[in-house]
Amino acid sequence: MLRDMKSQASRRRVSAQKPYLTFGAPDIGKEEIGAVTSVLRSSWLGTGPKTHDFEHLVGKYTGAQAACALNSATAALHLSLVGLGIGAGDEVITTPLTFCASANAIIHAGATPVFVDVERDSMNIDPTKIEKAITKKTKAILPVHMAGRPCNMEAIKKLARKHKLFVIEDAAHALGASYKGKKIGSLSDATCFSFYVTKNIITGEGGMITTNDKQFADRVRILSLHGMSKDAWKRYSASGYSHYEVVVPGFKYNLTDLASAIGIEQMKKISRFNARRKKIWDIYSKAFKDLPVVLPAPIPADIEHARHLYTLLIDEKTTGLSRDAFMQALHERGVGSGVHFRPVHLHAYYREHFGYKEGDFPHAEYIGERTVSIPFSSALTDREVSRVIKAVREVIEEHHG
Numbered sequence: 001m002l003r004d005m006k007s008q009a010s011r012r013r014v015s016a017q018k019p020y021l022t023f024g025a026p027d028i029g030k031e032e033i034g035a036v037t038s039v040l041r042s043s044w045l046g047t048g049p050k051t052h053d054f055e056h057l058v059g060k061y062t063g064a065q066a067a068c069a070l071n072s073a074t075a076a077l078h079l080s081l082v083g084l085g086i087g088a089g090d091e092v093i094t095t096p097l098t099f100c101a102s103a104n105a106i107i108h109a110g111a112t113p114v115f116v117d118v119e120r121d122s123m124n125i126d127p128t129k130i131e132k133a134i135t136k137k138t139k140a141i142l143p144v145h146m147a148g149r150p151c152n153m154e155a156i157k158k159l160a161r162k163h164k165l166f167v168i169e170d171a172a173h174a175l176g177a178s179y180k181g182k183k184i185g186s187l188s189d190a191t192c193f194s195f196y197v198t199k200n201i202i203t204g205e206g207g208m209i210t211t212n213d214k215q216f217a218d219r220v221r222i223l224s225l226h227g228m229s230k231d232a233w234k235r236y237s238a239s240g241y242s243h244y245e246v247v248v249p250g251f252k253y254n255l256t257d258l259a260s261a262i263g264i265e266q267m268k269k270i271s272r273f274n275a276r277r278k279k280i281w282d283i284y285s286k287a288f289k290d291l292p293v294v295l296p297a298p299i300p301a302d303i304e305h306a307r308h309l310y311t312l313l314i315d316e317k318t319t320g321l322s323r324d325a326f327m328q329a330l331h332e333r334g335v336g337s338g339v340h341f342r343p344v345h346l347h348a349y350y351r352e353h354f355g356y357k358e359g360d361f362p363h364a365e366y367i368g369e370r371t372v373s374i375p376f377s378s379a380l381t382d383r384e385v386s387r388v389i390k391a392v393r394e395v396i397e398e399h400h401g
């Protein structure tokens, strides 16, 4: 018993010196902790004034006319589609190199996802291949700003105008990114952000739709809370209780004030967070430039990359070990990593339901087999950055003959 306690204590000591590094650690300070505590003390935990303020901050930051807070980006994608009237019989074009939620949400809305391969370098949907995938049923293009790198929005918007399609951006990676001087979030019919625990800013779980269409924003707001015409916060206003009407069978996608309180503090720090990300990005790029791995593609001068993920491509032939073996070797050195992403079309449901198979989207598959995201977060200390570099270099130098 005593020995157990001792060994536990010594393990903790070791782990306190060398905590396991995850690929996307949240950056939480005493401000967030204080903000949550004060919401708990206020006794209004649900959607209310904090959520309203959080929406205002994200709206202002992105330059969008309206912002609707939701409890995830998945909910944001779903409600964007539903709110724009996309459903059964419709097709939505998206990328296979994304988190499953982008495509699942299309299915939730009753529509069919249609994949278009990515560009090898940018890892984003290839606009030159979109037109071939457009049919009479196509209603929207849903690009994903992979790793925080904005898609070619000019080309995508031009196609959308020509074919009268909506553009719904999955910007789960891209808060802080901009395209030709305009912040992601201000460019299209709907842009969906995520505040999941690994993203650039976090609320635990959370998401947001930004838009320039105020009527669409009103629809989203109603859909996000059961389809009720007035939310609870406004029903219990100074003027007394007022009844609500259910105008549509909506969903339960609202964000709580408890979560929004964290988001408000995170938004106050976003410039600092993204500057820190840029610094670590540059340190990694310099430290790895002589290694037999592929680093993120250079960033063109006319975009601001949100630098959400730092990815390496590990090719067994050139690097000397497989991506999965690389991840395991990092793990053994206390360094976590992630895969963003195994392409959606190769997951069981998509193969079985839509008949997708290997070879359908060669670039997405090439990346999906080789990509690895190493620890990358504004919360990383200089020492931790050095630990990651040391681990990556050691593993590769050991295997590369």
Ligand SMILES: *Cc1c(COP(=O)(O)O)cnc(C)c1O
Pocket (backbone or CB within 6 Å): 071, 072, 073, 074, 075, 098, 099, 101, 102, 144, 170, 172, 173, 193, 194, 195, 196, 205, 206, 207
């Ligand atoms: C994280 C992520 C989502 C989902 O975000 P949630 O807030 O967890 O629902 C959607 N798309 C992409 C590309 C993501 O990385």
